[in-house]
Amino acid sequence: MNLFSLPNCLALSLTLVLIGSYGVFRRRSLIMVLLSIEVMLNGVNLSMVSFNFFRWGTIESSHYLYMLSIGVAAVEAAVGLSMIIVLFKNYTDITRERISRLNETGAPAGDGI
Amino acid sequence: MNPYVISQAPLVLGFALLLIVASFRPHQKESLSGLISIVALGATAVCMWFWPPDVTDYFGGAIHVTPVGRVLAYICLALTAGAMLLSDEYLNKIHVTAVDWRMVVLAVGMGMVNLCLAGDLPTLFIAYELVSIPSYLLAGFSHRDPRSNEAGMKYLLLGAFSSVLFLLGLSFVYGATGETNLLAIHDKLAAAVSTGAAADLVLAKVGLALILGAVFFKVGVAPFHTWLPDVYQGSNLASLAVIASPVKVAVFGMLGMLLWGAFEPLADLWKPVLLCGAAISAVMGNLQGIRQTSMKRLVAFSAVVNAGFILLGIMAHSATVVIFYLGSYGIMSLGTWAAFMAMGTPKADVDELSDLTGLGRNHKWLALAMTIILLSFAGIPLTSGFAAKFGVLLEALRPDMDTPRHTVQVLLLSVVGGLISFYFYFQIVRAMWIEKPESRGSKASPLVPELRWNYVFVLAMSVVVIISLGMFLRLPGL
Numbered sequence: 001m002n003l004f005s006l007p008n009c010l011a012l013s014l015t016l017v018l019i020g021s022y023g024v025f026r027r028r029s030l031i032m033v034l035l036s037i038e039v040m041l042n043g044v045n046l047s048m049v050s051f052n053f054f055r056w057g058t059i060e061s062s063h064y065l066y067m068l069s070i071g072v073a074a075v076e077a078a079v080g081l082s083m084i085i086v087l088f089k090n091y092t093d094i095t096r097e098r099i100s101r102l103n104e105t106g107a108p109a110g111d112g113i
Numbered sequence: 114m115n116p117y118v119i120s121q122a123p124l125v126l127g128f129a130l131l132l133i134v135a136s137f138r139p140h141q142k143e144s145l146s147g148l149i150s151i152v153a154l155g156a157t158a159v160c161m162w163f164w165p166p167d168v169t170d171y172f173g174g175a176i177h178v179t180p181v182g183r184v185l186a187y188i189c190l191a192l193t194a195g196a197m198l199l200s201d202e203y204l205n206k207i208h209v210t211a212v213d214w215r216m217v218v219l220a221v222g223m224g225m226v227n228l229c230l231a232g233d234l235p236t237l238f239i240a241y242e243l244v245s246i247p248s249y250l251l252a253g254f255s256h257r258d259p260r261s262n263e264a265g266m267k268y269l270l271l272g273a274f275s276s277v278l279f280l281l282g283l284s285f286v287y288g289a290t291g292e293t294n295l296l297a298i299h300d301k302l303a304a305a306v307s308t309g310a311a312a313d314l315v316l317a318k319v320g321l322a323l324i325l326g327a328v329f330f331k332v333g334v335a336p337f338h339t340w341l342p343d344v345y346q347g348s349n350l351a352s353l354a355v356i357a358s359p360v361k362v363a364v365f366g367m368l369g370m371l372l373w374g375a376f377e378p379l380a381d382l383w384k385p386v387l388l389c390g391a392a393i394s395a396v397m398g399n400l401q402g403i404r405q406t407s408m409k410r411l412v413a414f415s416a417v418v419n420a421g422f423i424l425l426g427i428m429a430h431s432a433t434v435v436i437f438y439l440g441s442y443g444i445m446s447l448g449t450w451a452a453f454m455a456m457g458t459p460k461a462d463v464d465e466l467s468d469l470t471g472l473g474r475n476h477k478w479l480a481l482a483m484t485i486i487l488l489s490f491a492g493i494p495l496t497s498g499f500a501a502k503f504g505v506l507l508e509a510l511r512p513d514m515d516t517p518r519h520t521v522q523v524l525l526l527s528v529v530g531g532l533i534s535f536y537f538y539f540q541i542v543r544a545m546w547i548e549k550p551e552s553r554g555s556k557a558s559p560l561v562p563e564l565r566w567n568y569v570f571v572l573a574m575s576v577v578v579i580i581s582l583g584m585f586l587r588l589p590g591l
Contacts, residue, residue: 017281024274033270040277044284051288061293062284065235069280072242076273079246083253083266090259101260102267102343 009050016043030087030094034080041073117171117178117230120160124223127153128216135212146212147201150219154194157226158187170232174294177232181432185366185439189225189359192443193218195574196354198567199447203351203454207255214254218355220247225363229370234283234293241279241367244360245272245331251352252344264347271330271340279327285320286375289313295375302378318382325386328368332361334390334424335397338417342405345413350462353409354450357416361446362439365420369427369435380430385517387428392523394421395530403537406466411537412449415490418534421527422505428516429508437504441497441582445489448575452483455568466544473546479564480545482572489579491538492531497582502531 016039023036045066052062088094130149138145161183169178197218204211224243231237249272253265287293290301290313305313326337333341345353372383394417402414419442426435456463456472456479463469473480489498506524509516 017277020277021274024270030266030270037270037273037277040274041280044277044281047281048284048287051284055288056291061233061235062287065238065283065287065293068235068239072239072246072276075242075246076269076276079249080266080269080273083249083262083269086253086256087262087266090257090262099259099263099266102263102346 006050006054009054010047013043013047013050016040016046019043028095028097030084030096031081033096034077034084037080038073038077041069045069115171116160116164117176120157120164121223121226123153123156123160124219124226128219128223131212131216131219135210135216139210139212143211144201146215147197150197150215151194153219154190154197154222157222158190161186161226174232174296175236176227176230177295178230179370181370181436182229182366184436185362185370186226186229188436188440188443189229189363189366190222192359192362192447193222193225193355195447195571196351196358196450199354199451199454199571200351201567202565203349203457206457206459207349207351208257209254209349209351214251214351217247217250217254221251221355221360225359228363228367231367232295234287234295234298237295237367237371238280238283241364242276244363245276248272248356248360251356252348254352255349258347258349260347261349262347264344267340267347268344275327275330278323278330282320282323282325282327285316285323289316289320295371298375299377302376306378318379321376321379321382322386324371325383328364329390332364332368332420333413333417334420335394335417338394338397338413338420341417342410342413345409345416346407346464348409350450350454350457354447354454357412357450358443358446361416361420362443365423365427365435365439369432372427373430373432384428387424388517388520388523391421391424391428392526394418394424395523395527399530399533399537402534405537407464408453408466408469408541409464411466411541412446415534415537416446418530419490421530422502425509425524425527426505429505429511430514431508431511434501434504434508437497437582438501441489441501441579444575444578445486445498448482448486448572448579449490451568451571451575452479452486455479455564455572466540469541469544470548472544476564479572482576483545484542485576485579487538487542489583491535495580495583497579500583 020036020040020043023039024033027033027036048062048066056062084094087099091099093099127149131146134146134149164178170176197215200211200214204214221244224240224247227236227240228244231240249265249269252268253261255261286298290298292298292301302317305317330337345357348356376383398414398417398421402411402418405411405414423435423438423442426438453463485496489496492499492502509520509524
């Protein structure tokens, strides 16, 4: 039995996306949330590469998309980390639920980011 | 030389020049950078004007220029230039270095132009991110203000999450068709629909659903709109003039062109989804909007309501109506932010509804301009807001179109929603004109330091455009 097939690779990539999205919504530290987004992006990249390898191997077009997305992920991480640094300067904390000053007027503090 | 490259050169050169200005004159108070960036945006528009008039492809289809995309790109450039014009004094007031802000906005501008012209998946993705990532920065730009930090971080996390879903959707579409060019994707999907290739269709539909979800998230269509009011509340007004006006135009335009172009064979899937989005936006936006007393949050919910109408226009498959709606919405929201910037005191912005009490007594012209913009948002006849909404409804009811079931009910819901939204727009009008400053026990009406020429200019432009579009322009079918 060959485990190296399109369904298995897609299952792996979707698992990564799901693990990442769990992290995005459940982790408390903002750095862990950024890491979860990276995990999701890598899952997506894996799906692109596996589509290319198993189905449309003659064209390289998806590889461009995949390389571009790695670059974009790096940019996103850079912006995110710099924002975390600024947040830490102002709040001295990067836990999600403690950063909650935006809410309707008069209502108690929001649920955080 | 390639006309596309020439048209993008001013934006890149402008960015480089701003970088030089930033390193040699890194002061807050300088207006050279404003001049450079407005000239760059204008030069790009002029270069695009000289493109060949018919549909053209550049770089083997990576850039696909259509008349619709060009018009949307002009609208985006004009609104961005308006936001640049507004920012001058305001950026000093909130202690933001103007050069840095303008560099980021130029990057957004380039992303928006390319989003309207994208012809294949990599270009589309890069342009989408070039719009998104600087928008996160803009939301968090006043870095000394903790609320702005929170808004930026919230926008970044949710935006990045939605970008990943968008990319996953693009990957599935690629997996189903094996093409990255949008025209080729259209042909492959049409072939798959006619031959009934089930596996490919399922993949493509999952991909389309992911793309729709991601874009709904990005533009704040209910039920994915919960982050929108928080981000609006935390961001500064100058950044909002960019992320709430031209960026919306570009992303909605991209959604429309993507659905009418590449995904046209899958209309059976996306039409009901858009209809659902429109219905939920009309209900949620209005019901949550009437409770708000913060102006920025109120405008955010009004954006949700308007997003619902734009979705109806996209569903009706009518480019004219969508362009008209987007142009009118863009200029209305730019005018709103201009008015809010003009109202602020030297220390703070206006935000609460009670801050506006008695504005009509002290500053008639400002209150009048704001009233006209609000009437247009509410959709009173003779304004562009009415013409746009009416056009959307007419197009959605066009008899020759196979609309999904329950279209009429959703249209009725939107109209009722529009009537409810009268309440929250007229609340502002009432505060400005009718209520006396003492009656709410609040301080006197907000001090307007002086109406600077750039606020007056943008406000006057938006009022003129709103009235002239509403009175003189006849939509096809109207």
